[in-house]
Amino acid sequence: MRKVEASIIIKTKPEVIINAFTELEMLNNWWGVERVLIDKKIGGVYILAWNIGDQSIGFVTAGKIKEYRYGELLVIDNLVNLNPEKPFFGPMLLTIETKTLENDLTELNLCQDGYQYGKDWDWYYRAVKKAWPKVLLSLKNYIEDNNQF
Template sequence: MKPPVINEVEIGCSPAMILSAFYDPEHLKGWWGVEKSLIELRTGGVFTLAWDYSEAGVKYVSSGLISNFKPAARLCIETMIYVNPERSILGPMTMDISVAKTEIGGHLKVIQDGYQSGGDWDWYHEAVVDAWPKALQFLKNYLESVAK
């Protein structure tokens, strides 16, 4: 097993707005480039994101089940899988997204866990370690510009 990937960032807007960036289709497209999503915002609900959508199909998909949702505070997705046509289907994993109110807005923490070792797992873990800090900085810039 590989260690969880943990990333945190302070964002100058409300915790509710920060958390909504992970389930609102407009926000998902704006900061993460998600082209299609199906999210049932409740415990047991589906959480599916798709990127690079074309007539040929979908190139990347992440999907799981919501195990915990507290508005403006927490969104936890379990049994999450990642599909990439050039790799093995990877999963199950968890992604735990939490937001705490701060003086400037909110403190976002994202924990992604459940990584195995070897082959495509090593590639994916390295990709996620590299990508999350950049993605969260992009999210911060996006939300702070939208909140103005």
């Protein structure tokens, strides 16, 4: 199976980055997530929703927290992506890991693993491979522009 990896260095503390993936206000500000159900513990649910209308939800990403270490690591297992225009994609594994560097810098390493093959999977793989670096840059800009230290 294929995986998508992306990394970025952000001027902040590691816990700010992990919080940016688990707190609704932060998720909304940098990624446009509108609703969440996140139980920050091993075995807890991890559900994000975007493009919410009066009677619909545009996109949902959901999984189960496999590993969680505050400020260090968040691993989402059985990750699925629900999209009204495509088949459902999953299960996958999403790993978000931080590494403290010098000068108040933190390295964020992200890996989304478990991409299968086929026309729709190939489309999804290319889309995510292109998107994650842009999404992480958005996260970096949000944290650094708002002095999230």
